[in-house]
Amino acid sequence: MPDLLTMRDVSVTYRTEGGDVPAVRGVDLALSRGEIVGLAGESGCGKSTLASTILRLQPPSATVTGQVLFEGEDVLTMSWGDLRALRWAGASMVFQGALHSLNPVRRIGDQIAEPIRVHSPETPDREVEARVGELLEQVGLPPTRARAYPHQLSGGQRQRVMIAMALACRPRLIVADEPTTALDVMVQAQVLDVLSALVHELGVGMLMISHDLSVLADLCDRIVVMYGGRVVETGPAEGVFGGALHPYAGALSAAFPRVGDPRARFAPSGLPGDPPDPAQLPPGCAFAPRCPRAIEECTRAVPELRSFGADRSAACIRVAS
Numbered sequence: 071m072p073d074l075l076t077m078r079d080v081s082v083t084y085r086t087e088g089g090d091v092p093a094v095r096g097v098d099l100a101l102s103r104g105e106i107v108g109l110a111g112e113s114g115c116g117k118s119t120l121a122s123t124i125l126r127l128q129p130p131s132a133t134v135t136g137q138v139l140f141e142g143e144d145v146l147t148m149s150w151g152d153l154r155a156l157r158w159a160g161a162s163m164v165f166q167g168a169l170h171s172l173n174p175v176r177r178i179g180d181q182i183a184e185p186i187r188v189h190s191p192e193t194p195d196r197e198v199e200a201r202v203g204e205l206l207e208q209v210g211l212p213p214t215r216a217r218a219y220p221h222q223l224s225g226g227q228r229q230r231v232m233i234a235m236a237l238a239c240r241p242r243l244i245v246a247d248e249p250t251t252a253l254d255v256m257v258q259a260q261v262l263d264v265l266s267a268l269v270h271e272l273g274v275g276m277l278m279i280s281h282d283l284s285v286l287a288d289l290c291d292r293i294v295v296m297y298g299g300r301v302v303e304t305g306p307a308e309g310v311f312g313g314a315l316h317p318y319a320g321a322l323s324a325a326f327p328r329v330g331d332p333r334a335r336f337a338p339s340g341l342p343g344d345p346p347d348p349a350q351l352p353p354g355c356a357f358a359p360r361c362p363r364a365i366e367e368c369t370r371a372v373p374e375l376r377s378f379g380a381d382r383s384a385a386c387i388r389v390a391s
């Protein structure tokens with residue numbers, strides 16, 4: 071039984087001038103302590119929208135239904151006081167693009183210290199300083215960098231600072247939304263190593279979001295693949311990467327071969343066709359128009375997520391039971 075995060079039938083709809091955009095549709099997701107779950111899918115499939123509900127960070131134009139249980143408490147209905155206590159200390163987020171998230175005119179040590187000062191204002195300055203130094207060391211930066219300003223750091227170092235900040239209040243869950251997308255491949259690998267080492271060492275849970283299945287493959291215990299706002303496949307990382315059940319998950323993993331994989335000799339091919347507009351999903355299976363295995367029946371009804379063995383599921387009528 072997942073003891074950290076349980077999302078049940080979560081749907082998110084944005085109200086826009088052009089009409090409603092149902093970005094997430096009836097998603098179930100569970101994450102246990104110490105587990106790393108990867109959320110995969112192309113741009114616009116609803117990954118960030120789903121993740122934003124965990125800390126109730128969705129914009130006011132969004133309506134969320136369902137349940138987002140963090141340690142049994144529904145984040146969607148909890149009081150503002152409880153929500154403030156949850157953010158940073160219970161769960162924290164690492165976003166893409168640290169350059170824009172860090173304040174350019176404040177030293178990074180002060181920025182890492184901020185969540186500690188807010189959550190534990192009684193902590194003596196000297197202790198806060200020591201904790202900032204310890205956090206910088208944990209993410210592989212010398213503690214002396216506390217005095218630096220964001221522009222004095224490289225992109226990879228800034229992203230490490232974001233990770234240090236996310237860890238500052240010792241959260242039980244980290245939500246990392248494309249944390250390495252803006253970085254070059256070498257730096258990306260280093261930042262992912264830091265993240266995975268810390269998650270395992272500290273025993274926190276992590277929801278890691280990426281459109282790149284190869285980034286998730288090495289890091290995650292379990293993968294959840296989304297398409298058109300819905301979950302289309304879940305399973306252990308080796309299973310999904312090594313032999314996806316859903317044709318979309320298969321196409322996604324072929325588009326991002328793992329380094330060392332013979333397929334990696336070919337550049338990532340990208341998937342043919344475009345992801346669907348969430349406001350105008352095709353009838354039946356949303357992937358059917360792009361799917362090489364689609365038959366007429368696929369367009370009749372939205373396929374249910376069915377179980378395959380103890381730990382896998384897929385929403386495709388073409389997968390044999």
Ligand SMILES: Nc1ncnc2c1ncn2[C@@H]1O[C@H](COP(=O)(O)OP(=O)(O)OP(=O)(O)O)[C@@H](O)[C@H]1O
Nearest residue numbers: 084086091093112113114115116117118119129348
């Ligand atoms: N504030 C908003 N108002 C209206 N529509 C939005 C808003 N934020 C996201 N959307 C729409 O919701 C859908 C899902 O977006 P979301 O950012 O969650 O997807 P994603 O899978 O995280 O993609 P990306 O990797 O590009 O961030 C998209 O169609 C997007 O245009």
